[in-house]
Amino acid sequence: MFTGIVTALGTLREVQPLGGGHDMRLVIGVAPGFLEGAALGCSIACSGVCLTAVELSADSFAVDASAETLSRTTLGAWRPGRRVNLERSLRLGDELGGHLVSGHVDGVGEVLSATPENASVRWRFRAPAPLAPFIAVKGSIAVDGVSLTVNEVDGAEFGVNIIAHTAAVTSFGTLQPGDAVNIEIDTLARYVARLMEFRA
Known part of the structure; x- marks a missing residue:
C-alpha cells in the first residue's frame, strides 16, 4: 500500500525487452538515499504502478513489467529520460498524508x-x-x-x-x-x- 505522496522523482535510464519483447525491464535512476533500507523484492510505486524491485544499486533499481501491466498502464510507452514519480511502500506507523493507494492502476x-x-x-x-x-x-x-x-x-x-x-x-x-x-x-x-x- 501507498499514500500517493510522491517522495522522489526518478529518471528512466534503460528499457530492456523481456519474454520475446512482450514484457520489459525498466532501470530507474534515483537520488542517493532513496533506496536506503530497501531490500530485493520490495515494492515501489512508479508513477502510480506498484512494481517489484528485482535489482538494486546505490543510485538505481530495476523492475519487471509483464505484458498485462504494459497493456493497462502507460509503462509500455515509456522511453529513457522520462521522469518517474516514486514512492516506497507504506509502513505501519507512517504518516498517511494522502489517501490509501494500492498501486493497481484502474x-x-x-x-x-x-x-x-x-x-x-x-x-x-x-x-x-x-x-x-x-x-x-x-x-x-x-x-x-x-x-x-x-x-x-x-x-x-x-x-x-x-x-x-x-x-x-x-x-x-x-x-x-x-x-x-x-x-x-x-x-x-x-x-x-x-x-x-x-x-x-
Whole structure:
C-alpha cells in the first residue's frame, strides 16, 4: 500500500525487452538515499504502478513489467529520460498524508488542459468511461501516483488543482495536454459501488 505522496522523482535510464519483447525491464535512476533500507523484492510505486524491485544499486533499481501491466498502464510507452514519480511502500506507523493507494492502476486517462488559477493550476483530465461513476467532487483520486482531491466532475472528465510545490516535486512539472496518465480510483468508492449492486 501507498499514500500517493510522491517522495522522489526518478529518471528512466534503460528499457530492456523481456519474454520475446512482450514484457520489459525498466532501470530507474534515483537520488542517493532513496533506496536506503530497501531490500530485493520490495515494492515501489512508479508513477502510480506498484512494481517489484528485482535489482538494486546505490543510485538505481530495476523492475519487471509483464505484458498485462504494459497493456493497462502507460509503462509500455515509456522511453529513457522520462521522469518517474516514486514512492516506497507504506509502513505501519507512517504518516498517511494522502489517501490509501494500492498501486493497481484502474485505467489510462488523458490530460486535457492546464490553466493557471490564482496561485495554483487547474488540471483537467478525461478518465476511461467505466471509471466515471467512481470519481466524485471532493473525493480522492491518484493520477500518476499522486494523491489528489477532485474539484470538479463532468461525466468522465474531472479537474484538480496543483500547487507549485506539487508541480516541482512530481512529474506534473513536465506533463502536457494530450499526455497519458495512470489513474487509480479511490478504494472506498470501489467498495461503495459494489455494495450498491446488492441493495434490495
